[in-house]
Amino acid sequence: MEDQEEKEGLPIPDIFLNSDTKAPLSHCIQCDHDLMQGDRFYMIEKVFKRYLQLDSTQVLFEYAVCSECYERMRGALSKESMTNLSAYMMTNTDFQAMQLRMQEHPEDPEKWLSHCMIKGMPKEDLTEFQMGACFKGDKLVTSFMPPFMIGNVAMEEMNELLSKETKDEMDGFMDDNFGIPPELRKDLVLI
Numbered sequence: 001m002e003d004q005e006e007k008e009g010l011p012i013p014d015i016f017l018n019s020d021t022k023a024p025l026s027h028c029i030q031c032d033h034d035l036m037q038g039d040r041f042y043m044i045e046k047v048f049k050r051y052l053q054l055d056s057t058q059v060l061f062e063y064a065v066c067s068e069c070y071e072r073m074r075g076a077l078s079k080e081s082m083t084n085l086s087a088y089m090m091t092n093t094d095f096q097a098m099q100l101r102m103q104e105h106p107e108d109p110e111k112w113l114s115h116c117m118i119k120g121m122p123k124e125d126l127t128e129f130q131m132g133a134c135f136k137g138d139k140l141v142t143s144f145m146p147p148f149m150i151g152n153v154a155m156e157e158m159n160e161l162l163s164k165e166t167k168d169e170m171d172g173f174m175d176d177n178f179g180i181p182p183e184l185r186k187d188l189v190l191i
């Protein structure tokens with residue numbers, strides 16, 4: 001069942017592996033689908049906190065979600081919020097810089113994630129950042145959206161674009177899956 005795209009895809013970058021076990025995040029957090037079967041696309045999102053003084057980085061949470069659950073989750077969010085979010089990303093993302101990083105390091109996706117794709121700030125200067133990418137089986141998929149990194153400043157701006165219902169919906173997701181209270185949920189914007 002190997003098609004051209006899967007043969008050519010890059011392996012899962014280390015940064016997107018389970019941060020404790022270093023194994024792939026193999027199951028959908030919502031429906032427990034076995035993602036290693038390779039029959040569904042899936043997204044991995046991770047949120048990191050950086051302690052600048054200590055020069056150390058901690059993973060706040062990480063998850064994989066299959067395309068079906070992802071669509072369902074997005075479908076539950078308000079249209080207005082999603083439209084605002086897309087418009088913000090389309091107008092603010094520095095696509096040129098992103099393209100350049102990809103061209104410079106075609107085989108090393110972690111280097112594509114060195115700067116906030118919106119504000120252009122280097123990872124070292126951020127106190128918090130969120131990363132995401134799309135996968136199929138054990139391969140990175142870049143055709144829909146390349147892996148991205150968004151820093152705390154842009155995350156805050158994006159969070160302000162969300163309607164009350166959308167924030168509540170995201171809060172519910174975080175609470176159900178990670179037991180994360182709403183006041184910390186602002187650390188993640190579902191993209």
Ligand SMILES: [Zn+2]
Binds near residue numbers: 029030031032066
């Ligand atoms: Zn699922």
